[in-house]
Amino acid sequence: MIVILKQNASQERIDALMQSIRAQGVDIHFSRGTQETLLGLVGDTTHVDEDWLRANDIVADVRRVSEPYKLANRRFHPQDSLIPASNTVIGEGHFAVIAGPCSVESEEQLLCVAQAVKASGATLLRGGAFKPRTSPYSFQGLENRGLELLRLARQATGLPIVTEIMSETQLDDFADVDVIQVGARNMQNFRLLKELGHCKKPILLKRGLSSTIEELLMSAEYILAGGNENVILCERGIRTFEKMIRNNLDISAVPIIKQKSHLPVIIDPSHAAGIAWMVEPLARTAIAAGADGLMIEVHNNPKCALCDGAQSLDPVQFDHLMQDVRRRVAFEGKQLG
Amino acid sequence: MIVILKQNASQERIDALMQSIRAQGVDIHFSRGTQETLLGLVGDTTHVDEDWLRANDIVADVRRVSEPYKLANRRFHPQDSLIPASNTVIGEGHFAVIAGPCSVESEEQLLCVAQAVKASGATLLRGGAFKPRTSPYSFQGLENRGLELLRLARQATGLPIVTEIMSETQLDDFADVDVIQVGARNMQNFRLLKELGHCKKPILLKRGLSSTIEELLMSAEYILAGGNENVILCERGIRTFEKMIRNNLDISAVPIIKQKSHLPVIIDPSHAAGIAWMVEPLARTAIAAGADGLMIEVHNNPKCALCDGAQSLDPVQFDHLMQDVRRRVAFEGKQLG
Amino acid sequence: MIVILKQNASQERIDALMQSIRAQGVDIHFSRGTQETLLGLVGDTTHVDEDWLRANDIVADVRRVSEPYKLANRRFHPQDSLIPASNTVIGEGHFAVIAGPCSVESEEQLLCVAQAVKASGATLLRGGAFKPRTSPYSFQGLENRGLELLRLARQATGLPIVTEIMSETQLDDFADVDVIQVGARNMQNFRLLKELGHCKKPILLKRGLSSTIEELLMSAEYILAGGNENVILCERGIRTFEKMIRNNLDISAVPIIKQKSHLPVIIDPSHAAGIAWMVEPLARTAIAAGADGLMIEVHNNPKCALCDGAQSLDPVQFDHLMQDVRRRVAFEGKQLG
Amino acid sequence: MIVILKQNASQERIDALMQSIRAQGVDIHFSRGTQETLLGLVGDTTHVDEDWLRANDIVADVRRVSEPYKLANRRFHPQDSLIPASNTVIGEGHFAVIAGPCSVESEEQLLCVAQAVKASGATLLRGGAFKPRTSPYSFQGLENRGLELLRLARQATGLPIVTEIMSETQLDDFADVDVIQVGARNMQNFRLLKELGHCKKPILLKRGLSSTIEELLMSAEYILAGGNENVILCERGIRTFEKMIRNNLDISAVPIIKQKSHLPVIIDPSHAAGIAWMVEPLARTAIAAGADGLMIEVHNNPKCALCDGAQSLDPVQFDHLMQDVRRRVAFEGKQLG
Numbered sequence A, B, C, D: 001m002i003v004i005l006k007q008n009a010s011q012e013r014i015d016a017l018m019q020s021i022r023a024q025g026v027d028i029h030f031s032r033g034t035q036e037t038l039l040g041l042v043g044d045t046t047h048v049d050e051d052w053l054r055a056n057d058i059v060a061d062v063r064r065v066s067e068p069y070k071l072a073n074r075r076f077h078p079q080d081s082l083i084p085a086s087n088t089v090i091g092e093g094h095f096a097v098i099a100g101p102c103s104v105e106s107e108e109q110l111l112c113v114a115q116a117v118k119a120s121g122a123t124l125l126r127g128g129a130f131k132p133r134t135s136p137y138s139f140q141g142l143e144n145r146g147l148e149l150l151r152l153a154r155q156a157t158g159l160p161i162v163t164e165i166m167s168e169t170q171l172d173d174f175a176d177v178d179v180i181q182v183g184a185r186n187m188q189n190f191r192l193l194k195e196l197g198h199c200k201k202p203i204l205l206k207r208g209l210s211s212t213i214e215e216l217l218m219s220a221e222y223i224l225a226g227g228n229e230n231v232i233l234c235e236r237g238i239r240t241f242e243k244m245i246r247n248n249l250d251i252s253a254v255p256i257i258k259q260k261s262h263l264p265v266i267i268d269p270s271h272a273a274g275i276a277w278m279v280e281p282l283a284r285t286a287i288a289a290g291a292d293g294l295m296i297e298v299h300n301n302p303k304c305a306l307c308d309g310a311q312s313l314d315p316v317q318f319d320h321l322m323q324d325v326r327r328r329v330a331f332e333g334k335q336l337g
Helices: A011-022 A050-054 A107-120 A144-157 A190-197 A213-225 A253-260 A269-273 A276-289 A315-331 B011-022 B050-054 B107-120 B144-157 B190-197 B213-225 B253-260 B269-273 B276-289 B315-331 C011-022 C050-054 C107-120 C144-157 C190-197 C213-225 C253-260 C269-273 C276-289 C315-331 D011-022 D050-054 D107-120 D144-157 D190-197 D213-225 D253-260 D269-273 D276-289 D315-331
Strands: A002-005 A027-032 A037-042 A059-063 A083-085 A088-090 A094-100 A124-126 A161-165 A179-182 A203-206 A231-235 A265-267 A293-297 B002-005 B027-032 B037-042 B059-063 B083-085 B088-090 B094-100 B124-126 B161-165 B179-182 B203-206 B231-235 B265-267 B293-297 C002-005 C027-032 C037-042 C059-063 C083-085 C088-090 C094-100 C124-126 C161-165 C179-182 C203-206 C231-235 C265-267 C293-297 D002-005 D027-032 D037-042 D059-063 D083-085 D088-090 D094-100 D124-126 D161-165 D179-182 D203-206 D231-235 D265-267 D293-297
Touching: A002 A011, A011 A027, A011 A037, A027 D037, A037 D027, A037 D037, A050 A059, A088 A094, A094 A107, A094 A315, A107 A124, A107 A144, A107 A315, A124 A144, A144 A161, A179 A190, A190 A213, A203 A213, A213 A231, A213 A253, A231 A253, A253 A265, A253 A276, A253 C276, A265 A276, A269 A276, A269 A293, A276 A293, A276 A315, A276 C253, A276 C276, A293 A315, B002 B011, B011 B027, B011 B037, B027 C037, B037 C027, B037 C037, B050 B059, B088 B094, B094 B107, B094 B315, B107 B124, B107 B144, B107 B315, B124 B144, B144 B161, B179 B190, B190 B213, B203 B213, B213 B231, B213 B253, B231 B253, B253 B265, B253 B276, B253 D276, B265 B276, B269 B276, B269 B293, B276 B293, B276 B315, B276 D253, B276 D276, B293 B315, C002 C011, C011 C027, C011 C037, C050 C059, C088 C094, C094 C107, C094 C315, C107 C124, C107 C144, C107 C315, C124 C144, C144 C161, C179 C190, C190 C213, C203 C213, C213 C231, C213 C253, C231 C253, C253 C265, C253 C276, C265 C276, C269 C276, C269 C293, C276 C293, C276 C315, C293 C315, D002 D011, D011 D027, D011 D037, D050 D059, D088 D094, D094 D107, D094 D315, D107 D124, D107 D144, D107 D315, D124 D144, D144 D161, D179 D190, D190 D213, D203 D213, D213 D231, D213 D253, D231 D253, D253 D265, D253 D276, D265 D276, D269 D276, D269 D293, D276 D293, D276 D315, D293 D315
Parallel strands: A094 A124, A094 A293, A124 A161, A161 A179, A179 A203, A203 A231, A231 A265, A265 A293, B094 B124, B094 B293, B124 B161, B161 B179, B179 B203, B203 B231, B231 B265, B265 B293, C094 C124, C094 C293, C124 C161, C161 C179, C179 C203, C203 C231, C231 C265, C265 C293, D094 D124, D094 D293, D124 D161, D161 D179, D179 D203, D203 D231, D231 D265, D265 D293
Antiparallel strands: A002 A037, A002 A059, A027 A037, A027 D027, A083 A088, B002 B037, B002 B059, B027 B037, B027 C027, B083 B088, C002 C037, C002 C059, C027 C037, C083 C088, D002 D037, D002 D059, D027 D037, D083 D088
């Protein structure tokens, strides 16, 4: 961490600042030049607060050099993490395919889709019971009845279930869920993240629409700091100026996260694309980028879906996609599930 | 709402689609051209689901013409809303100044700041008891002790208090708060919004860092649809590529919201700027744009603040700002408080 | 194209507007509803000016349904274009690898890199003679001497040369260049685009840092409309809020452009990444997305490069990359060059 | 400038690097810590190339502390610049209003608008003779005939004329223009900027749609470095995700530029808004922010304008705006012209 001091800072004020910094267990290298004076903070600066430094009126600027996250950091955990999720694992060469409807609509719908995606090779079943919708007038999900149907579908297919939580008050209802998903809009719902840190379940943490990769890793850090090591990251498109796609899939997030962190990262091409025909080409790029899995929306009858039908594949399209996915996962030297 | 059909759609499929649309109480004007066929949906289309239309494989695209929000819409509520907040009001020519520390740190600090901002002319007191922090290692607020201190400061100064809620589980603890703030990161925490719709307190709803104005109005609609009419909107900077400011203050949001909605809108220049010297020029633009108020961070000793010190004014700077604000509010033909 | 009229528009004014539209050879379907009145313009609306419509005070909004580009549009040219470039071709299953230094620095440097990339399998040689630099104090290129060295390197290796033009005044100097590159900052230099439309050389048109895909296609349309059919598009990263990469590679641009246009599209992972280690993973995603080629910066001694050294591969790294590229291009059923 | 070295860098390599840096006349402060080793470069680092440093494989990162521009920098030129433009001046308390049609369409149109804006108090006349249009099929301007008409309008009204240049080949034709405008799309047309540095005319340099403020200042630096000190900067909206405005007016650019540079800065609310009703509120914020002027599109008959009619005011609306502008300019203690 580097602190740039104002040119007119008095030596007395500088000494006082250096003393408070050293009191936090950090060493300082001091460089005074004609145009600027720098403090180089060396040692573990994770707990040094940038805001506190910036607020000092002799400080012109602060630049962080080392990452502000520790438990999520590959530097201190060089090996890839392998996350167990019921009868399957995610990461370290095990490629996950999480498929299912955007929202659980009925027993018939869910079982039909679950059996179809299982037959095509999906390794986990997704389905929304509680739906975060922009409009209060849109369908909000079957709620607890949806969770019940997911358990039923798991029983019928053996697929572990992944579903989205909306609030820390639901943790008891989610006790029987295999992977708890945190949606993009809740990526910085810190109350929820803290509570998820106290359970042991795998957490699928989606990146916010305009969250930086560092913010995503800091949100993972919240869960890890609570004691839960089972975090899977998910990139699902970021918000940009481009109008021809719903959200711009940030494919470079995969190699960047892999370099910075040991946590597995999967791609959700359905939410990025917003339209079914683009799911397959984006899924191909995810595999090539080194992602640890895919999350794909599948609906038995997309044109009757209660939400996000436009981006859902039907079972025939999904089966076609999976044939391609298999070839590509093998090409990358990984295995499905 | 306009539905653009694919060129090869059969008349049979078109008829079926038109029938399902009409069943929702909406009229259709049908235009067939050589290059495209259009359905013009006329009537109240608030409840017609765009996703459902897009998922139909004979549909090429859907364009909404009228706004998807109704209760927040000026079209159906032409007069400005005036929101009562304890002993003051916000909107319709009443300009609010909400000032105070980013976070409540101690009785001494809060009382000192509260008395100073009161003396300078602030109309409400802000202060964070629960702090949403990017890092789990940063100060998280005094929590319920902070709420207690805010009540004390209200008693001492007579200023109504504004503080941020983090979760719907805190509603009982917030029963005695005058204005409940929803932070930018929780703008689409729909569980929280729904519960806030069931209380009668004024809600200060901050725009998310990359939320569109329409999404902000849809989040307000969640609260309004629950029966709570007391919503105040707050613009606090959006995330862009520019690096010289923390968040780009979207000043055009003020005239746009004023045209689209009857709800009051205030500006938080402190969070946009991220640095104290920029607060005053941004505050000036807010008044000129027609905003209904300002939210300003003030700290008795910014360089010792536990969060956001860099953007906080000290009481002398705030007093200087308020002298300018008074002149400008009068120039616009409005009154303070 | 759909024109949405204001609610209070008089029939007389509507009739006048409809008459002026019909005078442009376009049919109109008229739909009057209780909340909105719509004009559906059907026929070839490429020449109807949206601005002219929007300026009419009875018009509330205008939505274009069909694309504003014609010659670049796949709808009117369903087959992929195959662009000849001296002794090679680009598109339709022919995968191009354009490699070389960011800027030409000396005869020794260029020949060394040219021979190395040729040996590793590159199909074209790139090298900047004129460099667009943000700072007037940075190295601006060897200029005409650089063009001379490129010709020399072509003679030595047989590789066609690709280099960037800065102004239409340079066209004579570029007469002997095989592919003329238009840089991202000049994508909307319309004087230059018009002149390039009058020559017959292949043009490599790079997408601007925050240009939409539609704007890129409109810039291609400028060249095509001038009579030059040989346009190759290039995606090289867009500007977003993310700080861990120089520019966010917009990988979805590949399938979108392929759907909208018949022109080939290549990816420049070097400029997107801004850092050498990320070039290889991004190149893999480009091939998987269906791109028609790659543009890669290679330098014999990156740490002494006069520009963009950080993102340049050295010849050994490039050779390693090409072994992987070969396998992947074959996997996609395409051939190199 | 701070250079962060990789942990494993050998002392020999570090010494070599430090020697090459010192050879550029820059001092170094060296700090070795347990987690990172830093070089603090002190002295004039304007000419030290970040790219060159980054390309060195022992370098992990480079952070610039001081600004890369010198002539545009307020640090070395503390007083505001006052730019003469024919019979008027811009900056230092002199507020400019540049008004006129988007494009010159006919003698009648231009004279009518010019006389109207003069009567309402405009201090300069704008009008496009060469128009940069996204589509090759849109009206491209009257070209040299347009320049002729502008001279005629100047003669009739006495207003200095401002018009946009497209290429350095037009400099002779622009010899009689009072202020040469560089459009947003040409902000980084470096050939053009260099040539403009060799003339003595005032240059109105518009910020690119997604250019950072630093890039804008670097483009100004190109002109200043050529010897032309008469540069006026113009903010006209940036590209973001928001859909309710054409471009987000970045109002904070005004105080930021004022702090960083001595050059005057004006605001173009017409191009930002894209719609006439929003011009007035945005103009108000520009004055409050401390801008040195406004650039406003006015058309005698907006609904027949050949371009950008939707955002043009008619003479009556402009006169109304000017009455408000006068009051506000006086309130800020400035004078018109």
